[in-house]
Amino acid sequence: xxxxxxxxxxxxxxxxxxxxxxxxxxxxxxxxxxxxxxxxxxxxxxxxxxxxxxxxxxxxxxxxxxxxxxxxxxxxxxxxxxxxxxxxxxxxxxxxxxxxxxxxxxxxxxxxxxxxxxxxxxxxxxxxxxxxxxxxxxxxxxxxxxxxxxxxxxxxxxxxxxxxxxxxxxxxxxxxxxxxxxxxxxxxxxxxxxxxxxxxxxxxxxxxxxxxxxxxxxxxxxxxxxxxxxxxxxxxxxxxxxxxxxxxxxxxxxxxxxxxxxxxxxxxxxxxxxxxxxxxxxxxxxxxxxxxxxxxxxx
Amino acid sequence: xxxxxxxxxxxxxxxxxxxxxxxxxxxxxxxxxxxxxxxxxxxxxxxxxxxxxxxxxxxxxxxxxxxxxxxxxxxxxxxxxxxxxxxxxxxxxxxxxxxxxxxxxxxxxxxxxxxxxxxxxxxxxxxxxxxxxxxxxxxxxxxxxxxxxxxxxxxxxxxxxxxxxxxxxxxxxxxxxxxxxxxxxxxxxxxxxxxxxxxxxxxxxxxxxxxxxxxxxxxxxxxxxxxxxxxxxxxxxxxxxxxxxxxxxxxxxxxxxxxxxxxxxxxxxxxxxxxxxxxxxxxxxxxxxxxxxxxxxxxxxxxxxxxxxxxxxxxxxxxxxxxxxxxxxxxxxxxxxxxxxxxxxxxxxxxxxxxxxxxx
Ligand SMILES: Nc1ncnc2c1ncn2[C@@H]1O[C@H](COP(=O)(O)OP(=O)(O)OP(=O)(O)O)[C@@H](O)[C@H]1O
Ligand SMILES: [Mg+2]
Numbered sequence: 001x002x003x004x005x006x007x008x009x010x011x012x013x014x015x016x017x018x019x020x021x022x023x024x025x026x027x028x029x030x031x032x033x034x035x036x037x038x039x040x041x042x043x044x045x046x047x048x049x050x051x052x053x054x055x056x057x058x059x060x061x062x063x064x065x066x067x068x069x070x071x072x073x074x075x076x077x078x079x080x081x082x083x084x085x086x087x088x089x090x091x092x093x094x095x096x097x098x099x100x101x102x103x104x105x106x107x108x109x110x111x112x113x114x115x116x117x118x119x120x121x122x123x124x125x126x127x128x129x130x131x132x133x134x135x136x137x138x139x140x141x142x143x144x145x146x147x148x149x150x151x152x153x154x155x156x157x158x159x160x161x162x163x164x165x166x167x168x169x170x171x172x173x174x175x176x177x178x179x180x181x182x183x184x185x186x187x188x189x190x191x192x193x194x195x196x197x198x199x200x201x202x203x204x205x206x207x208x209x210x211x212x213x214x215x216x217x218x219x220x221x222x223x224x225x226x227x228x229x230x231x232x233x234x235x236x237x238x239x240x241x242x243x244x245x246x247x248x249x250x251x252x253x254x255x256x257x258x259x260x261x262x263x264x265x266x267x268x269x270x271x272x273x274x275x276x277x278x279x280x281x282x283x284x285x286x287x288x289x290x291x292x293x294x295x296x297x298x299x
Numbered sequence: 300x301x302x303x304x305x306x307x308x309x310x311x312x313x314x315x316x317x318x319x320x321x322x323x324x325x326x327x328x329x330x331x332x333x334x335x336x337x338x339x340x341x342x343x344x345x346x347x348x349x350x351x352x353x354x355x356x357x358x359x360x361x362x363x364x365x366x367x368x369x370x371x372x373x374x375x376x377x378x379x380x381x382x383x384x385x386x387x388x389x390x391x392x393x394x395x396x397x398x399x400x401x402x403x404x405x406x407x408x409x410x411x412x413x414x415x416x417x418x419x420x421x422x423x424x425x426x427x428x429x430x431x432x433x434x435x436x437x438x439x440x441x442x443x444x445x446x447x448x449x450x451x452x453x454x455x456x457x458x459x460x461x462x463x464x465x466x467x468x469x470x471x472x473x474x475x476x477x478x479x480x481x482x483x484x485x486x487x488x489x490x491x492x493x494x495x496x497x498x499x500x501x502x503x504x505x506x507x508x509x510x511x512x513x514x515x516x517x518x519x520x521x522x523x524x525x526x527x528x529x530x531x532x533x534x535x536x537x538x539x540x541x542x543x544x545x546x547x548x549x550x551x552x553x554x555x556x557x558x559x560x561x562x563x564x565x566x567x568x569x570x571x572x573x574x575x576x577x578x579x580x581x582x583x584x585x586x587x588x589x590x591x592x593x594x595x596x597x598x599x600x601x602x603x604x605x606x607x608x609x610x611x612x613x614x615x616x617x618x619x620x621x622x623x624x625x626x627x628x629x630x631x632x633x634x635x636x637x638x639x640x641x642x643x644x645x646x647x648x649x650x651x652x653x654x655x656x657x658x659x
Contacts, residue, residue: 188386191353194373195380196400196451206399210390291390291431 047263060264070248074268077228077244080162084227085220087167088174092219096178097208101187118172126236129165130156133237161237162244169233170226174219181215182208214284221280225273245269303365304329304455304487305350310359312345312511319345320511323359327455332481332488334498337508338534343491346508347457350489352376364454374403379453381461385444387432393419393443394428400451418450421480438469449480455487462497474500495535499523507531523580529659532578539579539626540657546574552596552651560621564598566654576657581615581629583653586637587646598649602626604639614638618645 050057064070099111117125132138133155140152155161185208193203209216231246238244243251245265252262305327312320320342327333335343348354349361352373361368363376379400388396397418401411419425422442432440441461448456458477462470478501481488492498498505499519506516507530515527526532532540542558552565555577566577587599602620609615609632616628616638628647630638639645 186384186386188382188384189388191351191373192380192382192386192447193388193399193403195351195378196447197374197377197403198399199374202403207388291433 043263043266046259047267049260051258051260057260060260063261064264064268070265070268073243073245073248073265074272076159076242077246077269078272080159080166080234080244081224081227083159083163084166084170085223087163088170088223089178089216089219091167092171092174092178093216096175096182096215097204099175099179100182100185114175115172117168122169122230122232123236125168126165126233129161129168130236133161133164156237157239157241159238159242162234162242165233165237166227166230169230170223173222173226177218177222178212178215181212181218185211213287217280217284221277224276228269228273302329303327304363305489306360306362306365307346307350308360308362310346310349310356310361312342312349312354312357318511320349320356323511323513325506325513325516327487327489329454329487330485331503332478332490332501333504333506334490334492334502335506335508336492336495336498336535337514339493341508342511343493343508344459345511347380347459347489347491351378351380351457377453379448379451379456381444381448381456381458383460383463385432385440385461385464387440387443387447389432391431392428393424393430393432393435396432396443397428397447397450399447404451414450414452415446418446421449421483422446422476438465438473441465441473445477445480449484449486452484453486455489456481458488458490460492461490463492463494470497471500477501499535505535507535509534525655526578527658529576529578529657532655532657537581537627537629539581539584540576541579541624542576543574546570546572546656548572553656555654555656557621557624560624562600562621562624564649564654565596565651566656567652568654568656570656574656575659578655578657579626579649579653580655581627582613583650584626584628585648586628586630586639587648596651598651598654600626600647600649602645602647604641604643604645607638607641616645618647620647 047060048056048058050059095110095114099107099114102110130137134140135152135156137156139155140149143149144152189207189211190203193207198206228244229246231250234242234244235247235250238247245268249262249265249269252258252265303326305325307323307325310320310323310325311318323346335346337343345354349356350363352368352371363378368376388399391399394415397415398411401414406414415428416425419428422445424439424442424446427435427439427443432443435443441464444461461477462473465473474497477488477490481501490498490501502519504516505519505522507514507522509530515522515531522531523536526535526538529540532538541555541564543555544558545556547554547556548571553568553570553574555564555566555574556562557564564577568577600620602618602625604616605619605625606617607614608617610629612632613629614632616630617625618628619625626647
């Protein structure tokens, strides 16, 4: 694509080059229109429609803000997604650092292990967690047998279980984005810092962490959006006791057949994710422009 | 207590069984500017990394100020290192970069400020303190890297080809500056380079490395004048290297029969009959006028000019003195009236003291 855009002006200067540049984008624009813009438009349209009469109404929005349950669902979704984003990034960082820097022969193995869960599929992995965390699951069984506890710990059907399950599902994506970012940091910077007397910890704190902020931000964003839009894991591990927007939307569509209200909840979810992404991207843009635009008083 | 800042004692290093540095013995006295000179891949960076602590020797011992550095991590060796690609911290201003070392040592803020100012002044970069590295030219970044390394006043500064990314003019200017800074701070400099001119220009001592071992070490002038081996003669400066068929030690001079020719050269060098090659620097060969007989004991060779190359300050002649044997001769351009025509016959004069015997 860029080759054409760059090469064309030399051959035939002026407008034709530009048109051919845009022409290349046409297929992807078409695909996006059909599979993204159209459903999106339909959904927004439905949110303003009464379920029975199909006449325009603001009722769905009123209900979302007044029934209490919906806002609580939004809040739970936000809390869950933030926790998952933080867990994924914190747990993924050391692995990513190892993957980015190690030259040991175990590296390939760790890399495979870090990404292998992705091959198992979401549902399978979530069932795995269910078996471990259930009231009559592995952990509770063992602790009861050992006599540590009398009644099962509340390990499933709650925020904890969902965050654990989602962290596991999303972790590989966080690791990938962090690894890429850390790989982009010149290893000589770490050596330079060491030569200047910085301990391993100081190197991480003063060099690696600040320079991998773009990776941290993107890991947080990816994990947040993946968690907020996840359905299977919250459905299985949260169940009816811990409902998030994704499971509530599903419920509206399948059990209540209220497409309009489901659309409003979907839009709320979408807006939340867009806002978070926007904040993250703006933060990153500000940070990098601060660094490159500032120029001191040269003599 | 000895006065060596750095000592390498029979140091060897191999990577996955492949020897890269072999049995290196090196002593670097306090306050000296020592260059490690060698072709690409000879193990210079590996050696420097062992001194810095990033590589552990496979065998032998690295000592800093008399103390073995075995198991001492780089951050506790109190050495400075300037990288080829500068490795400035992109998220810190020049001031923060230069102050980093002192900050890590827990120096009080006010002192850091003063030390940073002093370091920036010594590399002539005052006024650039609030810039980020991105907003500096390559030469300026180089100076910041130097300032950052010297600000904590390490006892020894290691430099790994620090000038190789600069253009020729700047490189030549920086050579002089580096030497001045080193003398001012009275710091030991270990300077790694593959540029023999650079090493010549700055060093108190040059260590020529080849294939992971020291080929020769000594003062720049003595290395240039008396290269010990074929490799050194070839790598340091330009030279005519001739294979010797037979050498006849005499009471005052050594007679060398040059391989494949009838030529016999006299040399002042002490030598035995096992000598296999000798070297003659192109600038030590004189063009003799027909009338000019030259000094008494001089070697005289007749030859035909086969090629003339103008190098600016010098004119380089390729003179065929025998079938299959040509000598390169350098004539200063200021004496261009002496330069003969192409294909003309000339007489070359070579002082016996300029015929250097090589051990190989
Ligand atoms: N980590 C490593 N693993 C395997 N081989 C290595 C490693 N580091 C260096 N080598 C090899 O050791 C040899 C010497 O490398 P070194 O970097 O010391 O060369 P150098 O003299 O600094 O060369 P240059 O002038 O090109 O920088 C090279 O052949 C290189 O391939
Ligand atoms: Mg090197």
